[in-house]
Amino acid sequence: MAVFTEVSNTQLDELLSHYDIGQARSLKGIASGIENSNFYLDTDKGKYVLTIFERLNKDQLPYYLELTSHLGKKCLAVSYPIPRKDGGLLSEINGKPCSIAPCLSGTYVEKPSAKACREMGEMLAKMHNAVEDFPLSQENTKGSAFWLSSMPLLKPYIPDRLYQMLEEEVTRQLELQKSPEYQALPAGAVHADLFRNNALINKNGDDESLAGVIDFYFACNAPFLYDLAVTLNDWTIDLETGEFEPERAQAMLEGYNSVRPLTEEDHKLWQDILSAAALRFWVSRLYDYYMPRPASLLTPHDPAHFERILKLRRESAPEDLPWI
Structure with a gap:
């Protein structure tokens, strides 16, 4: 806290x-x-x-x-x-x-059910549809500029092999962002931090239903696919290994697709965008871990969690990644 x-x-x-x-x-x-x-x-x-x-x-x-x-x-x-x-x-x-x-109803749930994941996918798609007429714009404060400014600060603290991985992935993502395919992705105002602790779920016995979404203070203009990747990378994984749990991942993707259909163009960039979403949180967690701020009660998140997820997303066969 x-x-x-x-x-x-x-x-x-x-x-x-x-x-x-x-x-x-x-x-x-x-x-x-x-x-x-x-x-x-x-x-x-x-x-x-x-x-x-x-x-x-x-x-x-x-x-x-x-x-x-x-x-x-x-x-x-x-x-x-x-x-x-x-x-x-x-x-x-x-x-x-x-x-x-x-104050919205509901509570934090560590491992949301497939039903709750589907509802989160639906909600995310509704949010993306709803911002078509939102006029304001904001850069991603934890995007490429943050990665580049953080790298020289992090270099003295992390092993050479991890710094090399960081440097390679940042370079790859910067090239991706310049590509016509990336720039053609539908984009707008997104949450960009929709982890499980930024949603509230109502529980009735074993039944779970999404109550609402909170904490938009990393929101920015970015591809909608990036927002989906951030959410999927947190909601639908085995928390120990970072591997996707197929039933919950499929439920979220199907929920999203039922409201805002995903395209083949989205699919072509899916692995890269999943990696970008993992990179964003790996860099920010490294930064917070090695350069923490004072607070009454504050324990920085473990950077190794998103290091594992990034490695998995980079190294997976594309056909093994969840999709509709």
Whole structure:
């Protein structure tokens, strides 16, 4: 859990005076996330989530807040910012930008069922369809520029064999991004970080149903196929080995395809895009592991997890990768 910014009762009361969501009853840190400070906020009018942005400043935030507001207006189950009394989506607390969102139902599930994976695929496709008329644009803050800037910083810390693998994959992905085939992929605003801990699932006995999607603060404009690869690489794998579990992977792909059909052009680049999605998280985890920030409670994720996944995606026979 990352709690970078503490909040006093006085600060909280002042913040809530700008909203019509009642008086605070309790505020409790949320045990997930490494980028922002997140809190469960209970008031006498309902349950909410307070997010304090630790890296993003108020000039960077409109894209993320407007995107979730846009998706919410399309009746998609996402965590969207509640407007202030003056109509704004962004506030400030303890000198940092913040927002408040409704608290969605559901909980984190470590290994979602095939049914939940299918529903996640459907939801992802609906999100991609919904942004066709979203006008804002944002570069991927963990994309190629981040890879290139991180490499010289990481070189002193990682073994030569891993640095060589990193250098080779970054070079390969940069060449891919220049290709006409890559540039022709349908693209738009995507979540880009839709891991299991950024979705909430309702459980009723053995039955699981997707309740909603949260934490869009790595959202960017990128190929929709990349967003699907990021999600598949986390939701549908054996967590020990990184191998895909066929039933759950197939369910997610079929769910996506039922709403937004995948194409042969997508298939041709599928292995490369799965590798790109793994590379993104390998680099960011290496960076956070060797150059951590101070926080009240923060344990960096193990970079070796996505090192394994990247090796698997690079080395798999294309016909062994899940597809529709």
